[in-house]
Amino acid sequence: MLQIMHLFFLLLGLSPFATSDDLPTLYEYYTTDGVSSGLSVDQPYFTLNGKNITIYSGAMHYFRVPSQYWQDRLRKLRATGLNTVETYIPWNLHEFKNNVFDFGDGGSDYQRLLDLDLFLTLAKQEDLFVIARPGPYICAEWEWGGLPSWLLREEAISVRTSDPVYMKYVKRYFDKLLPILAKHQFTKRGAVIAVQVENEYASAPIEKDHAYLQQLVDLMKDNGIVELLVTSDGAGYGTDGTLPGVLFQTVNFGSDAKASFSKLEEMQPNKPLMAMEFYPGWFDHWSETHHTVSNSSFVKNYEEVLAYPASINLYMFHGGTNFGFLNGANIGSGDNSNFQPTTTSYDYDAPLSEAGDYTDKYEVIRTLIKKYNPVQTKTPDPPELYERQVYPTLAIEGQLGYNDIIRQAPSTVLSTSDIPMENLPINDNSGQSYGYIVYRASGIDIPANSVLTITGHVRDTVMVLIDGVLISKPLSSLDDLNTFGFWKLDNSNITLTTSDLVNVSLDLVIENYGRANYGNFFHQFKGLTPDNRVYLNDKELQSWVIFPLEFQKSWNTKLTDWQPAGDEPTKGPGMHKAVLNIDTYAERYNDTYIDMQEWNKGIVIVNGFVLGRYAFIGPQQALYLPGAYLQHGDNEIIIFEQFESAAQVKFSKDQIYKNP
Known part of the structure; x- marks a missing residue:
């Protein structure tokens, strides 16, 4: 057997006893004699530029990792022996307003996460190939699966179909995005070896529109994409999500490789096998137990794929963070009753942790890739x-009390009807995408024992205040999620007062807790949606003063009239400021976690940037704060707390989990 292996390595032009310094880089190995072809599936195995290749890939989403850390994370990925990095591309960040784009220089709050050109350049520098998954729908446990919320302003739009209204916007976006990918293609001496068309389309809860997939293919080719075009779905969905003979099909699973690959071989005979999403861990929803996958299960399932043999992409290799308001949610039906918002942390129990630490799974990958990959190349x-x-x-x-916050609201909209946040005439008529929205009924009389009713299911949480005082019950236990103020109840109601109130303001503070990325994701309006009507006793309230609270950086950094913090916790929504002074200049400041165990529910803002959400219901109890987001001197930390403040801000070296 050893003699056979020795001969095999000699045929590859390698010594079986070569040291890493003697080996070619990945790119040298596949391009030394020039580049004449890309990734081929014309045989039962992959070839790249005419040479056999097994794709050993790991997922890392550039938009979930500070750009200052991209090179570090990519090098850690390559150091395992993996040869490819896979990434989704989020439309909702790159076109953050209708016809306003940001690819690293567009001025959005997330600008520093969006230089796709740099990410692809760094991937090649770190000797990695790239699988790009531009969607336009990406799922990814990401806000509305990557679709921009301003699409909802188009009445009767049908997303993920060949609807001409939808495709008009897809074309405009792809015409901006795809030239970036095109110049980084392998056959153009770049990193990209494959591009995915749509994402898990077979499981979309709509009638499958293959004309839509073909239009996406045509758009990609018209924009110069020449590399392999692929789709990915669970094997049990058959060929519903692909175009047989046009698109190469891959499968997604977390165990039982034989079952999935057997079905794939039946659907796509005499072609290579690849798991586009193999799950080494899983993600968390708020109020759930923290998800983990044991190392023993991971070893067994991962090696089963490698030994099959097949190509594989680990989803995720490095999960990162759902910064800001960008977490997605699962939803079982259109009424929001089964809404499950995803946590800020996207650690995923992955081989590389949210903060970039090595886990036991990391070493498993290094060992198994070394065992199964016959192509030896230099690794760092x-x-x-x-x-x-x-x-x-x-x-x-x-601190800023609720009334002080509303007084400084960046804009005000007067309306004689319920308007969801997406339809507000703000942000160059792109509406409101994220954050909270306040609906105020001013100068009204509320008799004793009056009942406020909101029809349908709230999207997604609501606080009720009278003259700035919180009336609805604070979140104090998991059971409260089944009561007024949260999404589970249909036609929920609350008794407002036991005494007559005259000429008061009634405020509804509604939170977008994340648009669904999976399930019946078509009904994604937030705030007071077409399903919601508000009644005070038997009278419908329709005249509103609306205050969008988006917490954009330009507003966060200009808040004024801060009052000294008192000795007692404050009740109800408010903002609370602390200052971290770093008096020693450094090229890179140390990462940390902000420990939120003493707080209830809200968001944390650091130097104007919304770091993410927190909630005592867990499982996540701390927010990852990259040192890249800190600066020499004062660092302003603002906490928008919905229910009850704490007196201090604490830090932790590691993430903290508290299972319900």
Whole structure:
């Protein structure tokens, strides 16, 4: 057997005893004699530029990782022996307003996460190939599966179909995006070896529109995409999500490789086998138990794929973070009753943790790739980890009460009907995408024992205030999710007062807790949606003063009239400020986690940037704060707390989980 292996390596032009320094890089191995062809599936195995290749890939989403850390994370991926990185591309960030784009220089709050050209350049520098998955729908546990919310302003639009209205916007976006991918294609001496068309289309809860898939193919080819075009679905969906003979089909699963690959071989005979999504871990929803996959299960299932043999993409290799308001949600039906919002952390129990730490699964990959990959190429040593530290506990220095926040709201809309946030005439008529929205009925009389009713299911949480005082019950236990104020109840109601109130303001503060990325994701309006009507006793309230609270950086950094923090916790929604002073200049400041265990529910803002959501219901209890988001001198940390404040801001070296 050893003699056979020795001969095999000699045929590859390699020594079986070569040291890493003697080996070619990945690109040298596949391009030394020039580039004449890309990734081929014209035989039962992959070839790249005429040479056999098994794709050993790991998923890392550039938009979930600070750009300053991209190179570090990519090098860690390559150090395992993996030869490819896979990434989705989020339409809702790159076209953050209707016909306003950001690919790293567009001025959005997420600009520093969006330089796709740089990411693809760094991938090649780190000796990696790239699988690009531009959607336009990406799922990804990402806000509305990557679709921009301003699409909802188009009445009767039918997303993920060949609807001409929808495709008009897809074409405009792809005409901006695809030239970036095209110049980084392998056959153009770049990194991209494959591009996915749509995503898990077979499981979309719509009648399958193959004309739509063909139009996406045509758009890609018209924009110069010449590399292999692929689709991915669960094997049990057959060929519903692909175009047989036009698109190469891959499968998604987390175990039982034989079952999935057997079905794939039946559907697509005499072609290579690939798992586009193989799950080494899983993600969390708020109020759930933290998900993990044991190392023993991972070893068994991962090796089953490698030994089959087949190509594989680990989803995720490095999960990262759902910064800001960008988490998605699952939803079982259109009425929001089964809404399940995803946490800020997208750690995924992956081989590389949210903060970039090596896990036991990382070493498993290194060992198994070395065992199964017959092509030896140079790999770097795993980089040293970035240091994290526990910064000093900070006292809350200033606070803004609810009325002070509303007084500084960036815009006001008067309406004689219920308007969802997406249809507000703001942001260059792109509406409101994220955050909270306040509906105020001013100057009304509320008799004793009056009942407020909101029809349908709230989208997604609501607080009720009278003259700025919280009336609805604070979130205090998981059971409260089944009561007024949350999405589970249909036609929910609350008794407002036991005494007569005259000439008061009634506020509904409604939160977009994340648009669904999977399930019946077509009904994604937030705030007071077409399903919601508001009644005070038997009278419908329709005259509103609307305050969008988007927490955009330009607003967050200009808040004024901060008042000194008191000794007692404040009740109801408010903003609370602390300052972290870093008095020593450094090229890179240490990462940390903000420990939110003493707080209830809300968001954290650091130097104007919304870091993410927190909620005591768990499982996540801390927010990852990359040192890349810190600066020399004062760092302003603002907490928007919905229910009851704490007196301090604490830090942790690691993530904290508390299972319900």
